[in-house]
Amino acid sequence: MIIEHPLLGPRDAAEFVYLGDASLIHRPSKDDTNAAVAFLEYQYLRDNPAGLHRELWYHEQGDRSWLVVTRNTVTHEITDVQLAKDVARSEGRSR
Amino acid sequence: MSQERSQLNRLDGGLINRDEPLNFSFNGQMYQGYTGDTLASALLANGQRFIGRSFKYHRPRGIFSAGSEEPNALVELGKGAHQEPNTRATVTELFDGLTATSQNHRGPLKFDVMAANDFLSPFLSAGFYYKTFMWPKAFWEKLYEPIIRKSAGLGSLSGQDDPDLYDKGFLHCDLLVIGAGPAGLWSALKAGRSGARVVIADEDFLPGGRLNAESHTINDTRGAEWAVQIAAELRSLPNVRLMTRATVYGAYDHGVYGALERKTDHLPSADGKPRQVLWRIYTKRALLTAGSTERSIAFGNNDRPGVMLAGAVRTYVNRYAVAPGKSVAVFTNNHDGWRTAHDLSAQGVNVSAVIDTRSIAAPMNLPGAAIVMGGEVSNTSGRSGLTGITLSSGQTIKADCLAVSGGWNPNVHLTCHQRGRPTWNNEISAFVPGENLPKGMSVAGAANGALSLSEVFASADTTVNQLLNELQLSADSAPTPTTSDDLVNIQPFWHVKNTKDRCWVDLQNDVTTKDIDQSRREGFHAVEHLKRYTTMGMATDQGKTSNVLGLAIMAEFAEQSIPQTGTTIFRPPFTPVAISAMAGRSRGKDFRPTRHTPSHQWAEEQGAVFVEVGAWLRAQWFPQPGETHWRESVDREVTATRESVGVCDVTTLGKIDIQGADAGEFLDRVYANTFGTLAVGKVRYGLMLREDGIVMDDGTTARMGEHHYVMTTTTANAVGVFRHLEFCRQCLWPDLDVHLISATEQWAQYAVAGPNSRKLLENIVDPEFDISNDAFPFMACANITVCGGIAARLFRISFSGEMAYEIAVPTRYGDSMIRALMQAGEPYNVVPYGTEALGVMRVEKGHAAGNELVGTTTALNLGLGRMVSKKKDCIGNVLSEREGLNTDDAIRLVGFKPVNTADSLVAGSHFVSGGRDATTENDEGWMSSVVYSPSMGHSIGIGFLTKGHERLGETLSAVNPLRNERIEVEVVSAHFVDPDGERLRG
């Protein structure tokens, strides 16, 4: 597979390390009400679609960027790649 | 060799070089062929038809095809370590000195004792082995299976290491053209002329594909000539790479293709060059012009040597100038068989008959040949090779070769590699590429169902124009070549029903029409069931000549259409690829890169014994003259360190440089314990959890400045921890002001441990830095200089439990540093110590390491539960509070010593108390690490025991059923040496 790195252009997927569902960006807080349940769902219940999947890849053999890749799990076609940092910010993560 | 035997069947013409005769041997007999021959063509030239034995019935097998689809003519090529089993004679390029032997027979090829299987065939029908060999129970493995295993298999490996060299390469192109037949050559030429970066690859050593095998003309030139001209132009274009002997074996995601190029297989010796190169080709577009493969017709005893595909017969006659027989009959259901008859006649080979299943007027006149329209061949004769055929009418005809054409199957294989399904085309009675091709792939020519040459060119021209358009290049306007034409005009005919004899479908695996019928009757009518039950298409040819035939026959038996019956798809690789080629140079010592520590060269000079630690090689111990056992060396290193001073290279520990205004806050979130409060110039032990509350790693982090920390990780987790921290930084808290750099390889780091460690360092550290206990106490750190101004970092930390430091210098000074340290330590009899002594000392101190941090242990288990802050929000602390991780009977890390101190403990023993049996129910934990402690004078261990911390002083059994051992041990504190930590503060 080839991942179109937003900064570095097309790179072979073998340069990357895969983590999983991009929902892992949305770590709950210990201070949330019902934090125990929130952490359980965060950690163990992820989307596992047959189709479009937003997922985290890490450019370990490259610039060490975490990326959010939108990929179809049936065809492996990649339709979108963004820096995870940008995605995290745009989805409300900050400090 | 005797010249008389030589090349009796050689004809005039052909694409061979008669000026270059080549000697080769088959089954010990010497023969001669020419440059341009394959092993198969050379054997046929010498009248050799009987090449091997089939898989199940050990029936005689000859040469069936002239290409990579060959199911029959498999040989063991080469001798000794070079022996290569299951090699297709039909694609083995002849070279001088080639040696080949037949395979899959016991005794001589002609008198294979296993041929008895053939007489038992009624009892060896499809799936017979699933239905018997079950009684008595023990007999399957003791008796039946060993016999089956021994008889199965085809060729044999030499058992020796593969002596050849293999390489890998990477290519990038706008257009990959797969197959250099007429469609491929024309497409590559147009694309090349347009300026596209083109790679065109063909499995053959000669570009041209079927043009080399046929008598076609293109633009009034012979087809093979035209191919030579086009290939020459392609080779002259700098933007085109024409690869021969290169098989594109797989289509992978995002336009990545795998190809295998055979570099020296056709030469007598590799001469130090790689035998094969595995290419990964990155493409914008790919054009599959892989042609088509002829299929057979199933009729009685259609498996004898001498029964060949009609197109292959033309290949031997036209390309190799070999007559596959002296009297050739043709059996066909389309016009193709007639072309064979025509070409044979043109070369002066006797055509004894043409039997055409179609009830139409004979398409051509063939004086001297029996022409039977609407006829069927029902049986053949000839024990080890064809001697004659029998028609359904009862007529018999003499023939030593029967050319069979059942139609052509487009080579759709690569279109299926991403699970695309071909669709049935009634007009040509074959599967053609379906809708869902791999992205970026187009198909043209015969591979797309265009079976006549003019159609091939038209299809290629349209397709390549479209592709160039997509690539935003303008196509050259050269007119499409004009050609002689050839109609196929097929009327499907799959198998002769009117015969009592077995009709083969899969020649290699011995699957007959009867097996297909039986399979259907037993309920295995799904195509995949059929394949799995009968093994049809599972042989080394992956069913290239049998799958469609078998499917069609199943459809007939089931009285339904072929599309209703199913389809058949193909998986990579297109043709088998040597495992060595897939491995390339990553084998032996080069299997994985080796990381050397900065003191490696010095340690080698000292005669160190090295050990693999992940990718690193570390000094394990440093044997001294007279030491005969590793324990002697290790005990000495431990004792000398504890008594005076020792030095150890600890560079392999991960080092992560952490800077930024929020660096302290960041550490507070990724460590379970608190770091924000750490003073500048101080080091703290840190415990890192995974989000699921399990311990991920531990190490020390030093605060070098207001906004600057240096973290260490374990060697094993250096990469993973860094990745995790980057995840936290980029994905969880993108606006924290913190930056990370892995500095593991930038700093050479040495532990200097023992009561004289300070004295030693005082000889190294520049005098302006005070490292006295008061100025630089336990857990201090500082940026200093050493050896007259070289920047260094000093940490007062201890893994050994002794007064100890770790000193880090830029890696380029690493070698000098170890030498300087050893020199400075001479007055104190400094010793270098390796990973074994390091391990002994850490167990003596009860420090957890790799054997304890196994990814299932919690801080509580390690006795570090109180380090997990309940106040702050850090990775892992919420889930670490789950009930199941905090039960009263949770395991705890404690120490163990043998009640009888002469006993040696064993890591991996389990604990059982009260003399109970060693069973899962009684299991109370396990011993994780064991060493011989020279300090204690006996074996000691640490391990995890249920409620261990409450059981100090208790005696229980460490059981080791693997060795039938049971050792009584006492539960003790894990801190065997200096439990109060006085030494490290000294």
Next chain:
Amino acid sequence: MRYSAFQILKEGLTGNKGWKKIWREPEPKTEYDIIIVGGGGHGLATAHYLAKEHGITNVAVLEKGWLGSGNIGRNTTIIRSNYLLPGNEPFYELSLKLWEGLEQDFNYNAMVSQRGILNLAHSDAQRDAYTRRGNAMHMAGADAQLLDANGVKKLCPFLNFDNARFPIKGGLWQPRGGTVRHDAVAWGYAHGADSRGVDIIQNCEVTGFQMNNGQCEGVHTSKGSIKAKKVAVCVAGSSSRVMEQAGLRLPIESHVLQAFVSEGLKPVIPGVVTFGAGHFYVSQSDKGGLVFGGDIDGYNSYAQRGNLPVVEDVCEGGVALMPMIGRARLLRTWGGVMDMSMDGSPFIDKTSIPGLYFNGGWCYGGFKATPASGWCYAHLLATDNPHPTASQMRLDRFITGRMMDEKGMGAQPNLH
């Protein structure tokens, strides 16, 4: 029909005309006691044991494609019980014992071949871990031997002992491990279940669950709606997709695992060998092919195919470990969709929906588990109590913190 040597003789002498269908091909009834969703190895085994051990035969197995088309038809055929944790090891040992009596049980020769499995150790830490594991196996009644390098050399003299990047220090040897002809397991269980009255319905895709007051009362299928007192899902890589139709999310990700087979060769490899310093394991089939595999590709996938880096990685491991296989040729590669759970261990459990049961999360260890999975699932379905050896394979174990993480990788499915 019963299969025997006599039957083969009789049929052979009469032209093999008398063979009957191995299973019936019934149309679905309107209602069953139990519907099993998924006609793979585990589903068919469950049906077989429900009928044979519990006398429950009003059962249908619904398969969306052809019977055995999932992972039972695309695995590397290994059986073993060399697990570590008390929640796993007794279960896999039960499975191995069931394998040992399987053929007589279902009257079909699945060619259970106990030629042994060898896990190689390349470091002291690995040897310690294998000691712990081997002892755990013994304590659960399984067999295991710890070999030193010489012991390994006796078994497999062809391994790379002289020039290895990661030298072989020893290994854990389970003589009772081995291989089984995988397709025949599906066919045998189907034959066993069918002959006791279970309806096996192919080409019948479940499209939804019939829910009534929060209770599952049947399924909707491509062949119409079918009622059932209990619905037992058993669909491996499709677990998330199927259970989503009941509104349930699972601690499972679907990943692709590739497998490989070489051309047929005369016997060279005695049992199963696994490399401890790379991703490679291998055995040799009765037909002579080297059947080998490595690690999953590592990304979520339902595509049943993988990519080149893993193919090359696996072959690198193979040639590094046994350089003599280098000239053997890779004949075929394929991929299967693995139901990778969050701790690497499976589930056999009731769900939060009454009447709906779940079996899945087998990662790439599902094949060897087939008999015990069927046995324990049948037990759960028949008695509504978990079987003792599967009592920890619960869906709620992440809530309680009782994970069964054999590899210690945490909640990262692609590392298990």
